[in-house]
Amino acid sequence: MPAQISYLLAIESSCDDTSCAILKNDKVLSNVTANQKVHQQYGGVVPELASRAHQSNIVPVVHTALAQANIDKKQLTAIAFTRGPGLMGSLLVGSSFAKSLSLGLEIPLIEVHHMQAHILAHFIDQGQKKPEFPFLALTISGGHTQIVKVTDHHKMEVIGSTMDDAVGEAFDKTGKILGLDYPAGPMVDSLSRKGNPHTFKFPIPKAPNLDYSFSGFKTSVLYFIQKNVKEDPEFIKKNLEDICASIQFTIINILFQKLEKAVEQTGIKSVAIGGGVSANSGIREKLLSKEKEGWTVFIPPFEYTTDNAAMIGISGYYKYLDQDFAGLDITATARIPM
Structure with missing residues (x-):
């Protein structure tokens, strides 16, 4: 059994944010993230540029996290890192650094699943009520849309997933059609x-069981805009707020039709959301409204919705308690099942 007090350093580098957090057990002492603005001009993340930026950012980010936590690296008891899923080049920077630090300090190495970490962010101790098992989690981000049945800190089953595009991409791509800058999701909101x-x-796409589909929705928005702009070149400018509201309303309906079905099928009325799109105000309001129907809902603080190392740290903490460590031969994986 590990010592009662553990100091864990966590690294997140799955996409374009370089993040490092220091946790004392399940409490966050620091959570430092360096963002990459270079991708805005390209309308999306460029993998090669992302990995190069991680290489530049990771040392100062780790140094700042240790300084803010007032912790010396010799006090650390374990290193956690994002193994996947994500961009391979970005993951390699974080995993290589984590393995080197683990080897140099002679402390355990812990690999973490990125999407599991989004769910476990709800267990970071801030004095709040935490989900009780089992519960359902709706993980929504730029690359994932999943309904997950959670029965333990590391026992999770995906019971619904997107068949094509993720909800975050649906927000960003429809926003791009309207001429909004990347990332467009927050602006649409x-x-x-x-x-x-x-x-x-806009039409609600049909998908079997608890699965999602967003590609047809994006296409319907594109054709709608093309048709109306042809008739009136000023159509977007005149109706931008109403178009965004209608897009968001439809996306929320798509998400909750399947989430409501999952609650009905499983009988589980405890529901949490996680991932970058969980910052969306409309989704948060819709979930809170379900409390009137007897749901118990859990919404993460904004700082733990986007990719961050604190969520990697809390996931690593529970693995640390179970002595679930990785060897130095562990490799980053761009695609990894839940």
């Missing part, structure tokens, strides 16, 4: 608050 969600109607 902001503009939608001023619009009427019932002004325009």
